[in-house]
Amino acid sequence: MFSSLMNIFKLNKSNNGVKRSWFLVVASLISGMATYAAMTPSGDANKFLILVLLNLDLVLLISLIIIITKRVVNIWSRKKSGQLGAQLHSRVVVMFSLLAAAPAIVVAIFGAIFFTVGIENWFSAQVKNALNKSLSVSEAYFEQGQRQISLDAVDIAGIMNTSGILNNINNLDIQKENNLKKFLNKLAYERNFTEVIIFDKFGNVVAESELSFLFKSERRRALFDLVMETKRPAIDFSSSELDKTISAISPVNFLGNHFIYISKFKDLRVISDINSVKAAVKNYRGVENKKEGLHITFTMVFIVVAVLLMFVAILMGLNFANGLVTPITNLANAAERVSMGDLKVRVPDNNNKDEIADLSKTFNKMTEQLDSQRNDLINTNNELERRIKFTETVLTGVTAGVLGLDKFGKIFLPNRRALDLLDLDKNIHNSYLTDVVPEMSDMFLELKKNNQKIITKEIELIRNKKKIIIITTITAEKNKNKVLGYVVTFDDMTEFFKMQRVAAWSDVARRIAHEIKNPLTPIQLAAERIKRKYKKHITLEPEIFLSCISTIIRQVDGMRKMVNEFSAFARMPVPVFNKVNLTNLVNDIASLSVLSNENIKVNIKVPKRTLYAVVDENQIRQAMQNIISNGINSMIERKNSNKVKNMLTVELKKVKNNFNILVSDTGIGLPENIKDDLTDPYVTSRKNGTGLGLAIVKKIMEDHNGTLEVKNIEGGIGVCANLRFTSKEKINKG
Structure with a gap:
């Protein structure tokens, strides 16, 4: 830390x-x-x-x-x-x-x-008193030293007077001079003096101790002059530390003919302390004045x-x-940029060796790894997207519907055909198959329950009120008995089954037409011959006879018509295309179709501009006649209700390259149970219908690259049939 x-x-x-x-x-x-x-x-x-x-x-x-x-x-x-x-x-x-x-x-x-x-x-009173007392003590000590050296001089003078050492001092011989020196040396030794000197009144040295020659004589002369002037003892006691000695001079006797001079060393330590005290007091008083x-x-x-x-x-x-x-802020800023997706950010390295620096280095290492992993994920994801797009491209070209499921049954890959067949929205990803296509639930659950690899079934769906039949196959993708996912493939087999039925009914119709058509003519001829030959001979209830013969002939005609329809359905002729005036064709057919029905009004809508198309005129005529006939019959079966007018509307329109002939009636409409199968052979809502009319119309439209659409009018009464076809580019000749 x-x-x-x-x-x-x-x-x-x-x-x-x-x-x-x-x-x-x-x-x-x-x-x-x-x-x-x-x-x-x-x-x-x-x-x-x-x-x-x-x-x-x-x-x-x-x-x-x-x-x-x-x-x-x-x-x-x-x-x-x-x-x-x-x-x-x-x-x-x-x-x-x-x-x-x-x-x-x-x-x-x-x-x-x-x-x-x-x-x-x-600057308190105690400090002032202490300093003043210290100064007084030092001054008293100084004065005591002065008095002491003066007293020592007087005392020695008295000793000399009482000892008689100065007798005949003016006539000293060698012996007396030596004795006097010894006396002075003894005094100097006993009293710790550096000098002991006797002067006469003229200032001449009479006698001196042995070490007196070491010291200067200027001070002696000054003191001698002073004592001669005052006739009293004089002292030299300086507080200067440069002067190492103190001295005093005193008359030896009252006559003042001789004087004693003494000196001794100062106590320099005491003198220094005294000077320090004086200086301290002086400084203190100076500072006090400037306080x-x-x-x-x-x-x-x-x-x-x-x-x-x-x-x-x-x-x-x-x-x-x-x-x-700063390092924490750098980390926070970098973390925020990472949260925004910037994995290139790095925290500045301050080259320190502490916990924050370690955290910064760890963060940089983490972002570097995340950046590398993200790049790997992006590359992998791009590769997966490329593969998915390739798979989707492949699946787009597949005519069958394909759904990719994960192991939980969620859809993750639908192709375009699957969405169209099942009428689903594009946003079905992550939706369960059983929720999106409930008709496949039983099949999917059966596959999972029985742990099967593959299952195929025929399923009937209702989409947009239209029934479709699909053949569905669900395959489980496994790895070591572990399910990885499922693939659902299905195809619309509705038209295929219809074609199978049409082919089967065509064969049946051809056989029926062949088997029935042959005896019809002999039967009709025989009935007419019997009528001519025995008409006059039968007298008992001739009306019944004629009625029976007429019934036979009429039923034979009906059967012949039915056989002709069978033949027409079984062997539709190859269309012969020519340029046809559709405007006139629609007008003629619509006008002629209602001449025999005065209770039905026709409303013909054609463009002002004449429309031409390359079609087979006879087949288009037949298709229109069949549709109009169905409409008329439907309005007749409604029993001419006074509440609704019988109205047949025929309209010709051209939308881009398509021609549309719309035929609307105010009849009974289409039954809900068979409206999706009306174009199948032998499916009819009329008691006497053959069920081949709409099948023939559908076949004609297919030969003209068109479609037939029949539906109940929404919010109204009756049926609307739409014949939609295109014009051929080339005309068949021959």
Whole structure:
């Protein structure tokens, strides 16, 4: 943890702002300590140095305030703009700034208090009394030393007078001179004197101790002159530490003919202490006179240094917060960009060896792996999409419907044909087969229940009110008895089955026509011959006879018509295409068809411009006659209800390259149970219908590349039949 904290304070070489801030921190600390050191010496400090340091402190303080203000404004603007990490940054900055500044503020407050209390204590009465007493003691000691050396001189003079050593001093022989010197040497030794000298009134040396020659004689002469002037003892007691001795001179007797001079070494340590006490008292009194100004000066200096240190602490807190928050903010920004899909983002590496740096490296490694994996997934997905598109392309060209299912039975790959056959929307992905096509539910569940590989069944569907028949095959894709998915294939077999039925009925019709047509003519001829031959001979109930013969002939005609329809259905002739005026053709057929039905009105709608088409005129005529005939019969079967008018509408239209002949009636309509099978052979809603009319019309439309559409009129009464066909480009000749 300590390593992490230390790394946070490392100088970021790429960040000039951080360089400047740390330079100011170091410079401020050095300047503050130098200012404090310059203010602490006793006596007169170097005022010029203090002034320079104070100016430097102010410059550094202003620089710190500018940098801190810029950073605070930057953090505030980022927070106001809602940038990521600004909230955390501001909280951390406030917290660390307070933590860093609080000690400096507390120290400044207590320092100011202690300084004030200390100043008051320095100049308290107790301190003054102590200093004054110390000065008095030192002065008393000095005076005592002066008195003592003077008393010693007087005392020695008395000793000399009482001892008689000075008798006949003016006429000293060698013996007396030696004795006098011994006496002086003894006094010097016993009393620790450096010099003991006897002068006469003229200042001449009469006798002296043996070490007196080592010392200067200027002081002796000065004292001798002084004693000769005052006729009293004189002393030389200087407080200077340069003078190592003290001396005194005194008359030996009241006559003043001879004088005794003594000297001894000073106690330099005591003299030094006395001088120190005097200097301290002098300085104290000088400072006391400047107390108020000094108090103000020191307080201002202390405030400047304290504020400087406080802003240094705040700047260090800002740097600490930046060092702590910046990597976290970088991580947050990078994480947000990753959430937006940018896996190329990387967190800057600060080359530190702490937990945050490890987290950044781990994040970069993670994004690098995610980016690599995403690229692999994209490549794989592109390959899968390419394969899916290829599969869809292949399936698009398949005429059968195909559904791809996962192992849960959800659809993930339908082809276009499947959507068209089942009338489904494109958005069926992830839908269950059993929900989308419930008709296949039993088949699918049977496959799963019996654990079969494949199952095929015929299924009948109702789509858009139309019945279709599909052959469905469901295949299970397995790997080691584990189902991976299913493939459902199906095809519309409705038309195929119809064609099979048509082919079967054509064969039946051909056989019936062949078997029935042959005896019909003989039967009819025989009936007519019997009628002619026996008409006059039968007298008993001749009406019954004629009625029976007429019935036979009429039924034979009906059977012949039916056989002709069978033949026409079984062997439709090859159409012969010619250019036909469709406008006239529609007018003629519609007008002639209702001549025999006065109760039916016809409404013919044809374009003003004459329409021509290359068609088989006879087949188109036959198709229209069959449709119109069905409409007329339907209106007749409605029994001419007075509530609904019998109206037959025939309309000719051309839409792009298609011709449409629409025939509408107001008849009974189509039964719901057979309306989808009306074009099948032998399917009819009329009692006497053969069920071949619409089948023939459908065959004619197919030969003309067209379709037949028959449906009940929505919201109305009756049926609308639409003959839609195209015009052939070439005309058949021959």
